[in-house]
Amino acid sequence: MSETEQLSLTPQDALVAVMIAISASDEDIRTAELVKINSAVNHLPIFASYDPDRMNVVAQTVFDLFEQEDGLDALFGLVREALPDRLYETAYALACDVAAADGTLDETELRLLEEMRYELEIDRLHASAIERGARARHLTV
16 A cells, blocks of 8 residues: 555546546446546546546556555545645536446445545535536436
8 A cells, every 4th residue: 555655646636536436436337437537537628737647547546445444535535635625526526427427326326426525525505516417417318
């Protein structure tokens, strides 16, 4: 874990970590979720100067943390350390989009989203609006 403990995330890394975490939370990373993550990194202004090659390092960090007993707490510590408060809702919105990308939300994803709301101090009303937007963007006919 010494590599993970010493890892310093950029704000963009932290956003990628949150997206990967929600995708991996159910132990089944679906293609639609990966496409959503790649699309966000390739198209959102926050990632304009981000090196996409860092995604592999961030993903491995998330996977390593998920194997540890207190890994989720460590992940949120890294995310809070890297992200300015003004990007907490952005992180939550990206997580919601990835969770909704495959058209289903399972119990582990819902629990992790709940934990994210708590850890990132997302107001419940704001969280509801973000969740509603994600749901609306990912509805199918």
